[in-house]
Amino acid sequence: MSEGSKETATRVQTFMEPTPEEPPDLLLRHLHASRHGLSTREAARRLVQYGPNELRRRGGRQWPQELARQVTHPLAMLLWVAAALSFAVGSQTVAIAVLLVILLNALFAFVQEMEAERAVETLAQYLPQHATVLRDGEPALIEATALVPGDIVVLEEGDRIAADIRLLSGAVDVDMSTLTGESVPVLRSAELTDLAAHRLDAPDLVFSGSNCTGGEAQGVVFATGMHTQLGRIAALSERVKERPSPLEAQVRRVAWLIACIAIGMAIAFVPVAMFGAGLSIRNSVVFAVGLLAGNVPEGLLPVITLALAVAVSALARRGALVKRLSAVETLGSTDVICTDKTGTLTENRMRPMTAWTSSAVVDLGPNAHVREPDASITALTECAVACTNAFLESGEPGDGGPAERAVGDPTEIALLFAARLLGADVDPTARERRRRHQYEFDPTRKLMSTLDADTACDWLHTKGAPESVLPRCDGVLTPDGERIALSEAERARITSQVEQFAGHGLRVLALARRALPPGQEPPARDDAERELCFLGLVTLLDPPRPDAAEAVARCHSAGIRIIVITGDHPLTSAAIARQVGVGGEDPTVINAQALGHLHEKQLDAFLADGREIVFARSSPEAKLHIAEALRAEGHVVAMTGDGVNDAPALRSADIGIAMGRSGTDVAREAATMVLTDDSFATIVAAIEAGRQVYDNVRKFIIYIFAHATPEVVPFLVFALAGGAVPLPLTVLQLLAFDVGTETLPSLALGREPTESGTMEQSPRPHNEPVIRAPMLVRAWLFLGLIVAALQMGGFFYVLTRAGWHPGAPTGPGAPLHHAYLQATTMSFLGMIAGQIGTAFAVRTQRASLRSIGVFSNPYLLAAIAAELVLAAFFVYAPPMQALLGTSALPAHDLALLLPYPVTVWGADELHRWLRRRTAVH
Ligand SMILES: Nc1ncnc2c1ncn2[C@@H]1O[C@H](COP(=O)(O)OP(=O)(O)OP(=O)(O)O)[C@@H](O)[C@H]1O
Incomplete structure (x- = not known):
């Protein structure tokens, strides 16, 4: 070596x-x-x-296990029992078909869950x-x-x-x-x-x-x-498995309820078929198995998981990262947004406007014309430069705007700009050399101070909210730079000046200093920040975001109440609230500094009457109290926050929202949603997406439930006719319909665009179940029944056209057998055509189809095209004809099917129109 x-x-x-x-x-x-x-x-x-x-993570995805989990979950087990039963009574074909149903469903569920997981995992990027x-x-x-x-x-x-x-x-x-x-x-x-x-x-x-x-x-x-x-x-x-969301848990319960009904129906069918229609036990069991397999909603859950995951990915692209799938549902029922002001409603790009001292006023705005500053202004700028941690990178501001050259807190950056305009040297190295100690910005005190060495003494430089700085001052600087006692009259003059500035929506910072003996151990904070000499005020302009007012208006029409919780001055906060439309022309402003002493009941009383409120000068603790009080009232609360101390409030809200740009890692950790653009409008977009997902889940639930009626009716007609009517739909046709042609459209419905009027509704009560009785009525007794009637109409039409009368034999060898095969095919295709109409009908819950656009969901169009190709394969491919008992239909019969979708959709459209009309009246 x-x-x-x-x-x-x-x-x-x-x-x-x-x-x-x-x-x-x-x-x-x-x-x-x-x-x-x-x-x-x-x-x-x-x-x-x-x-x-x-x-x-240890190991990759154990896909054989995952797949095994899909074929062994309880609803699949039910189908296994069904397959075993038909095998036991000697119908291998049906048994194999049911096994195919299990496998296909498992495969679909597996692929969907993988997709869902991938969508969530890519969020980290x-x-x-x-x-x-x-x-x-x-x-x-x-x-x-x-x-x-x-x-x-x-x-x-x-x-x-x-x-x-x-x-x-x-x-x-x-x-x-x-x-x-x-x-x-x-x-x-x-x-x-x-x-x-x-x-x-x-x-x-x-x-x-x-x-x-x-x-x-x-x-x-x-x-x-x-x-x-x-x-x-x-x-x-190790891979952490997400707990099922409340929506998934609810749907699981409903899926089981439906499964139980299906079991009950299947069991009841056997004696009816045996004694009513005189069927053999074998045939009765086979039909019962078909009914069971057709009605167990085993595909429902994965579709919901995927719909949530798709929403999570879409939200991420719009600037809102949601950490849990279930948060999407919660967003949909949010009825109160507690938002901070700076950076969320406003741009967080502050520009200096005025430097004000007891003896001088300097305009720092766009038309600034700075003359030789007096001693009070010089002291003010020195303090501004010393008491910041931001820095301006070398080079003149100008070409891409000053903010692009600056690093640090926007308030401090603006102070440095002010200081530079006033002629100060803002070199961070000199500042660091002089700094002996820092008392960090404390959001409860609303102050920050530094201890800086100078030739004759050490200076304690303080800046912060005027109400925090002024009470700590007992002196003020003269134009010559001399310290004199701060009279009560002067104090009142300063306060009224602060109010005047704040009333114009300006952020006002007060600056002060104090000389301390050089080189001593830095004193405790309370001992340091007192007996200060007031130097002056700097005002900053942080305009509202251009899209904030519109987003606020959207919240109002969507029945969402906005509460602003900000650390800023009550008058500044009120001005900004007025500009963006929170709380109307005269918003209720509560100085939250008093909130600490407020009794819980008083806070509840403030919040109880549904008013929009601005809590100014609030602390992170106040945020927590407000979130708790609102939640106790039963509200679903979204709360923004960015500091370390905001973490408890973010956790306590239903949706904690942290800022991706300006927030701390701790806040992002505690939040459920992170905004990559820090904008209030994105919160509103996320709520809209939450509502959309919930609506879409309801859409495909109705769609999936609607097919139960046309699946059951043929069997009922057959059983109740006591043998006079042959079976209008074979068991294998039913299964083919169930897995072959139904799945893709239901997936596509999960991707419906937002229905118009979604943000004009009041928020959904958070305890409202996802499946409500009117939905079941619409699915089973309206859409389902129309499809069933059309389907049976087609069946009887083809059969009677061939000379059939009740009781006439249609079995193999009988002269009517071919007509019977064509009739069941008609019933099979009638069901598919009807469900296409249902798919278009359920695309909206209230609005007209025209309002969202007939072709606005390309996924659905593609799914229907695929469904039609599959249906043609089932009807025209000879092996499929042999298996399913289908037979080719002449063109004029196919033409008969054309109005089916339009009839189903049209009936629903009319119904929705009537409902909208009665709602208006
Ligand atoms: N870096 C700072 N140094 C000193 N004082 C500051 C600093 N930043 C803010 N302040 C003062 O403290 C007050 C509260 O600031 P805080 O950051 O808690 O809230 P905010 O930025 O005003 O508003 P919001 O809570 O809406 O983000 C400000 O109004 C300002 O007077």
């Missing part, structure tokens, strides 16, 4: 066994890493060596997780799958930790519930060590799959992918 390859071999070995418990410098040496991070080239090499940082690492000494945002051992990772509040990491500096609070089940966050710090602790409890290690809920730290990755603790937890790496 050459020297080089020997060295690689040793390196590989040391890489594989890093011990995170060893001292940091030794660990770094063993990982061949440094505190400045890896080079891009080295990282790429390691990625090849270790593979991507992802959890691989839409939302790659990211991590900040040091590459070539610079911070870089990379996809978490590209993390390698030796990478230096920067962790911040809200990050999901993507690898096992030894902290090297800083401290973070970590929620490790995915690993330990313990949801109380624990402190992990580079300064703490406990060699005796179990690895998961080691105070200087953090693990993949946990969440950083506070603090900042840097650390070195020592394990990725399957080598992480998460990778080792075998249970987690």
Whole structure:
């Protein structure tokens, strides 16, 4: 072995066994890493060596088992019994046909479930997780799958930790519930060590799959992918089977109910056929088996799962990632949306408008003309630059707009723009050099502060909501930069100025500072943020999204109530609410800071009367209280959130919605739906999709149920006629109809476009069952009965035309036998033609077919074309004729079938028109 390859071999070995418990410098040496991070080239090499940082599921899909599961589920078992019965009475052909039904259904279900699973799995691609690492000494945002051992990772509040990491500096609070089940966050710090602790409890290690809920730290990755603790937890790496959604559970119950009815009918049929029609026990059992196989709705469930999955994929393309199939149904019955304002109703692209101090006002808007600033403005800009974490990348704003060159929180970016307009140097390096400590932005305090070194003293710089900053101020700056006491009159003047700005929908930030003795230990937050000197206000404009007003109007017509829960000023929030149409001309605004002291009953009273409300200055806790109160009232609540502290409210709502762009990983983790475009309009689109799926499920349920009547009626006529009428439909024809020609159209109905008026209805009550009595009446007694009448009409027409009268023999050898074969064929094709009409009829529940377009569902047209080809094969292929007892029909008989679909659809169209008319009157 050459020297080089020997060295690689040793390196590989040391890489594989890093011990995170060893001292940091030794660990770094063993990982061949440094505190400045890896080079891009080295990282790429390691990625090849270790593979991507992802959890691989053990083994692929065990398809033989899956297929076996499909042929052994309880409804299939029922069919097995049916096949065994017909085998026992000596009818092998029917037994084999029933087995074929079982197999075909299993195959369909299998393919559909695979499709559904694939649709959900591909969602992960839409939302790659990211991590900040040091590459070539610079911070870089990379996809978490590209993390390698030796990478230096920067962790911040809200990050999901993507690898096992030894902290090297800083401290973070970590929620490790995915690993330990313990949801109380624990402190992990580079300064703490406990060699005796179990690895998961080691105070200087953090693990993949946990969440950083506070603090900042840097650390070195020592394990990725399957080598992480998460990778080792075998249970987690296995395929997780989704629990059936409430819709699926309901349909399963109904499927069983129908199966029981089918069993009852089949059992009752045997004595009727034997004693009424004088059939042999063998024939009676065979017919009973046919009835059973035709009516057990074994295909219903997979079709529903697939419809949900198709909706999930469609939603993903529209910008809403839904994590569970069942969420689609919940979306459909959502009746309250609790939304935040910034970024959801507004663009979250803030532009500075005004800088205001006690002695100067500077317009920063589009026509800004900034003259030599006075000392108060200079102090204001210094504070704005120091107390931010955003940075503007070098280069003048202009060519693609300033926001494209900026990184960080939009509020802070806008402050930096303001500062630059006012002539300040916004270089982040200088800022970092001076910063001694940071008191992070706290959404409850609504403040952020930094402690920055200066020549003579340290400055505490504070910025935040004016109501939070002003009470902490006791001084104000003169135009010459001198601090004087803040009089009550001046305080009142500032407050009224804030209200004036906010009333115009502007976001107002107050800035203040305080001199502290240099070089001292940073004081506790409460001690630091007091006795401040008020510097001034900066106002920012964050206009409503262009599509927000229309989306709000759509919610209103759809009976959905909107509640805005925002951290912003009551007047700013009211102005924006008015602009987008929430709460009408004079929206009810509640200052949620008072909400903490509100009694639960008072909150309930606010929410009870169905008004739209704006909760301003609210905290994450207020969100949680509001979600709980609404749910207790029986509402189905969708709630948006993006911060770490929003996670409880997101979990407590029926649909937690996190922001894909601006939100934290923790919020995305807690949410059921993630918006990739952060827009309110996407929430409304998702609700519409939820309603559409539910409607479509109902459509194919009606379609599938409707065929029961034409399947049963021929047997009833036969049995009740006491032998005077020959069987109008053979058992094998029934089975051919059931699996051969029915499945594709029912799948296609799951992909119907939205029916007009879907968003003009009130939300569906969440406890309303998916299958309601009127649907069954429409399926069985209206559509089904019309098809059955047409089918029997065709049968008797062909038979009597040949000279048949009740009781005349039609068996093999009889002169009427050929006519009988043609008559059953007519009845078979009549059923298919009628069901085509049913398919078009059920495409809408209320609206006219014209309103959605006759050709607007290409899947259905293709399915019907396939159905017709199959029907022709069943009727004209000689082997099929021999098997099914069909016979070729002359053209004039086929022409007779043409009006069937139109008759069925037309009758339903008329019925719907009458219903719409009576609804209007
Ligand atoms: N980075 C920041 N530093 C200091 N204060 C801030 C910062 N961001 C926001 N604020 C202040 O805190 C208030 C609340 O902010 P928060 O982020 O909780 O809600 P929001 O962005 O105003 O609205 P929404 O809840 O609708 O997103 C703001 O109105 C502003 O006055």
